[in-house]
Every structure is written in C-alpha cells, then in structure tokens.
Amino acid sequence: MIEIKDIHKSFGENEVLKGISGKFEPGITNLIIGGSGSGKTTLLKCMIGLHHPEQGSVAYDGRDFTQLNTEERIEIRKEIGMLFQGSALFDSMTVEENIMFPLNMFTEQSRSEKLDRVNFCLERVNLEGKNKLFPAELSGGMKKRVGIARAIAMNPKYLFCDEPNSGLDPKTSIVIDELIKEITEEYNTTTIVVTHDMNSVMGIGDYIMFLHQGKKFWEGSNKEIAKTDIEELNDFVFASRFMKAAKDKF
Amino acid sequence: MNFTNFGRYILLLKAAFKRPEKWKIYMKAIFQQMEFIGVGSLGLISIISTFIGAVMTLQIAFQLVSDFIPKTIIGSVNRDSSILELSPTISAIVLAGKIGSAISSEIGTMRVTEQIDALEIMGINAPGYLILPKIIAGITMVPVLVIISMVLSITGGYLGGTLSGAVSAAEYIQGITTDFNPFTITVALVKAFVFGFIITSVPAYEGFYVKGGALEVAQASTRAVVVSCISILACDYIVTQLLL
Numbered sequence: 471m472i473e474i475k476d477i478h479k480s481f482g483e484n485e486v487l488k489g490i491s492g493k494f495e496p497g498i499t500n501l502i503i504g505g506s507g508s509g510k511t512t513l514l515k516c517m518i519g520l521h522h523p524e525q526g527s528v529a530y531d532g533r534d535f536t537q538l539n540t541e542e543r544i545e546i547r548k549e550i551g552m553l554f555q556g557s558a559l560f561d562s563m564t565v566e567e568n569i570m571f572p573l574n575m576f577t578e579q580s581r582s583e584k585l586d587r588v589n590f591c592l593e594r595v596n597l598e599g600k601n602k603l604f605p606a607e608l609s610g611g612m613k614k615r616v617g618i619a620r621a622i623a624m625n626p627k628y629l630f631c632d633e634p635n636s637g638l639d640p641k642t643s644i645v646i647d648e649l650i651k652e653i654t655e656e657y658n659t660t661t662i663v664v665t666h667d668m669n670s671v672m673g674i675g676d677y678i679m680f681l682h683q684g685k686k687f688w689e690g691s692n693k694e695i696a697k698t699d700i701e702e703l704n705d706f707v708f709a710s711r712f713m714k715a716a717k718d719k720f
Numbered sequence: 721m722n723f724t725n726f727g728r729y730i731l732l733l734k735a736a737f738k739r740p741e742k743w744k745i746y747m748k749a750i751f752q753q754m755e756f757i758g759v760g761s762l763g764l765i766s767i768i769s770t771f772i773g774a775v776m777t778l779q780i781a782f783q784l785v786s787d788f789i790p791k792t793i794i795g796s797v798n799r800d801s802s803i804l805e806l807s808p809t810i811s812a813i814v815l816a817g818k819i820g821s822a823i824s825s826e827i828g829t830m831r832v833t834e835q836i837d838a839l840e841i842m843g844i845n846a847p848g849y850l851i852l853p854k855i856i857a858g859i860t861m862v863p864v865l866v867i868i869s870m871v872l873s874i875t876g877g878y879l880g881g882t883l884s885g886a887v888s889a890a891e892y893i894q895g896i897t898t899d900f901n902p903f904t905i906t907v908a909l910v911k912a913f914v915f916g917f918i919i920t921s922v923p924a925y926e927g928f929y930v931k932g933g934a935l936e937v938a939q940a941s942t943r944a945v946v947v948s949c950i951s952i953l954a955c956d957y958i959v960t961q962l963l964l
Binding site for chain 2 (some may be wrong): 518519520543544545547548550552554555556558559560561571572574575576630
C-alpha cells in the first residue's frame with residue numbers, strides 16, 4: 471500500500487499541489503485523473519522521488535520515502551516498476567537488452583535464467599519473439615508493452631503508469647489497460663495510473679482520485695463516478711457529447 | 721559557465737564518481753566508449769595531424785629564408801610545435817566537436833525522452849552509469865590519440881617537406897632527433913589527460929540538465945562544444961604555464 475499525506479509542491483510562485491492525501495491499495499487499479507495542469511504528473515513524480523515535495527509524506531508500506539537516505543530510497547526503487555508516457559526505452563538496446571537491464575544491474579542470475587525471465591515477460595505482454603528488435607522498429611503500442619515488460623521484470627511491488635494510453639488508438643489502449651489490470655490482480659501490485667483517458671477511467675478505475683487545481687476534489691470508483699453530481703468532475707469526465715449521452719443512459 | 725553552473729557541474733561529477741552498482745556493466749560501457757572515442761576518431765585525427773604536420777613544414781621552410789639558419793631547424797621546430805601544442809590542442813578541439821556534440825546529444829535526448837528518469841526509478845545512479853564510462857574512456861583514449869597525432873604530424877612534416885623539396889630527408893631527420901627534450905611528451909600527455917576530461921565531462925553536464933525538446937538538445941550540443949573549446953584553451957594556457 472502507498473499512503474500520501476498532505477503533499478505540497480510548488481514551482482517558484484506556482485503552487486501545483488496543495489495538500490493532497492490518499493491511500494492506494496494493492497491488487498486494485500488506482501487512477502489519478504484530472505485536466506491538464508491539475509498536478510497529476512507532479513503528484514506521481516513526488517511519489518516516486520523525481521520531485522521533492524516541500525511538505526507531506528509518501529509511505530511505501532509504512533516506509534516514508536521523503537525521510538529516507540539515498541541508499542534506502544534506492545532499495546525502495548528496486549521494488550518499483552514504471553511505465554513512462556513515451557515508454558522511455560533505451561534506444562541503443564534491443565527489446566531483450568531493455569528488459570534484461572534491471573536484471574543485469576541488480577541480480578546475480580545466470581544468463582539463461584535472465585533470458586527465461588525476459589521471455590516470460592515478453593510472453594506476458596504478447597510480444598514473443600520480438601527480442602532482437604530495437605525500439606525504433608516498434609509501433610507505439612508495442613513500445614508501451616515492452617515498457618510494461620521491463621517494468622515487471624523485477625517483480626515490482628509497486629507499478630506506476632504515466633499516461634499509458636497517450637498516442638495510442640482506442641483498441642490498443644484497451645489492450646494496455648487490460649494488461650495493467652491483469653498484472654495488478656495477478657501479482658497483487660500497488661498500481662497507480664495517471665490518465666485522462668475516459669475509457670480507462672470507466673474500464674479499469676477500481677479507485678479513482680480526481681485532482682482539480684492542485685487539490686483532491688473527489689475519490690471513488692468507476693461505478694460511483696457516473697452518479698456524482700460534482701460539477702467540476704462532470705465537466706471533466708463527461709466533457710464529450712458521447713460521454714454525456716452515455717451518462718444520461720446510465 | 722557562471723558560478724551556479726560550475727557548482728552544478730561539480731555536484732554532477734561527485735555523483736558520477738560514486739561507487740558503481742555493478743563494475744561488470746560499467747566495464748562493458750567503458751570499453752564501448754573507448755571504441756567510440758578512440759577507434760571512432762582515429763581516421764579524423766590521422767588525416768588532420770598528417771596535413772597539419774605537412775603544412776607546418778612548408779610554412780616554417782617559407783619563413784626560414786636566411787642562409788645562417790640551418791634547415792635542420794625545420795624538423796626540430798615542427799617536432800616541438802607538434803608535441804607541445806598542435807597535437808594535443810588541435811586534436812582536443814576537433815574531438816570536442818566530434819565527441820562532445822555526440823555525448824551532449826545522446827545524454828540530452830535521453831533526458832527529454834525520460835530515459836534518465838527511467839534509470840533513476842530503477843534505482844540506478846544515472847550520472848554514474850552515463851557519465852563515468854565516458855570520462856574514463858576520454859582520459860585514457862585522448863592521450864592515445866594525441867600520441868598517434870604527434871607521430872603522424874611529424875611524419876606528415878617529413879612527407880610534406882621531402883615531396884615539395886623544402887627540406888631534405890636527412891636534414892629533417894637530423895632536425896627531429898637533435899636536442900630532443902622528453903619532458904615535452906610529459907607536458908603533452910598531461911594536456912591530453914586534462915582535455916580528455918573536459919571533452920567528456922562538459923558535454924555530459926550540458927546534456928544531463930537539458931529541459932525541453934529537440935531544439936534545446938541542439939542548443940545544449942552547441943553550448944557543449946563552445947564551452948569545451950574555451951575550457952580547453954584556458955586549461956592549455958594554465959598547464960603550459962605550470963609545467964614549462
């Protein structure tokens with residue numbers, strides 16, 4: 471479980487996060503949603519230590535990340551898998567080398583054991599046999615899937631996904647969403663997905679935190695979101711005519 | 721580089737020199753960088769050094785018109801100029817353009833495409849993994865390239881002088897073997913070591929802190945070459961002043 475308490479973060483005069491608290495449970499898909507500039511990516515970066523919050527705590531199963539020294543943080547980071555918006559695959563490495571990279575760095579496994587793990591991860595994301603391709607040879611959806619395979623290579627306890635559907639067609643987006651949900655349930659990971667994709671919200675949002683102007687405005691599940699009458703949330707989630715019609719029917 | 725940038729540069733170097741997570745992985749990266757910096761630059765350095773040596777001989781011969789000055793001077797002036805200044809400094813400036821821009825672009829692109837963030841999230845010391853192998857490769861391979869450059873520059877002088885008739889082979893060889901001071905080699909290698917460090921660390925710093933996109937990566941690359949060249953010339957003066 472990841473628990474955040476009273477997170478504040480500013481960039482100069484601009485206060486981006488204004489005291490956000492919440493709990494993210496393992497085994498369910500936790501979503502952070504909000505409009506552009508609402509602070510969701512900043513919150514994610516504060517949680518994983520790429521930004522340092524001015525105030526507040528981020529506890530990974532009781533271990534306060536903000537209070538740890540560098541070595542202790544590195545130990546927690548070994549338990550984290552992350553899927554980046556642009557996949558962030560290492561250009562100079564093949565798919566196989568990308569997935570094997572954390573294993574090479576942090577394990578003493580033999581080459582065949584590592585290769586087995588790579589093949590298992592590739593199979594898990596339906597990319598068997600793509601070992602020798604370079605990132606430049608992959609489509610956007612395939613890159614995301616390799617990103618997921620790399621993220622799960624070390625059996626992470628915590629999985630973070632930053633806009634996993636951006637730039638993907640609707641069908642591939644659903645494949646990625648389902649993959650994230652399956653992995654979360656299968657390995658009981660604490661999964662946090664930052665998104666503004668409404669298909670993801672309605673499809674896999676077991677727990678949803680809605681941010682608005684740097685504050686937590688609402689939290690609940692995808693079943694509850696359709697029934698809410700909070701104006702800011704409705705304006706965001708049901709912005710399109712199609713979603714409005716769907717809500718009316720719901 | 722203002723004081724803030726200099727402070728960040730020092731802090732980045734401190735992070736880069738932390739104990740590696742796994743030496744085996746770093747060694748592989750070091751050898752890859754050595755191949756890129758050393759073998760990859762050999763052709764360019766060879767061509768430039770040979771021509772500079774040849775042109776140097778012709779220009780010295782052109783300026784030495786007095787009958788009171790023996791032609792063997794052409795060889796010794798060419799030798800000392802090549803060893804002390806031309807081979808280390810010209811090679812370093814050329815390498816700053818070739819290698820420095822490549823390092824800055826590579827690390828800058830990794831920054832803007834979140835590859836550096838990915839390394840940090842994995843618990844890897846990104847400055848160490850990305851910068852340390854480049855610095856080690858730079859401080860080992862640049863001196864090797866400078867030694868090759870010295871040999872080729874002197875050889876180029878021989879070829880240029882004898883083919884044009886500006887100096888005879890015997891006079892040139894007598895010139896390069898007379899009054900040779902081996903300490904000049906030491907000075908050149910100290911310069912090469914310092915330049916190797918600058919050529920790799922300054923562009924790595926510029927790339928590591930890029931913010932933005934393709935335009936900013938290109939700007940960082942240009943800045944890396946400019947700052948490296950100025951730093952090389954400043955250090956060239958300091959090392960020369962200290963050692964000679």
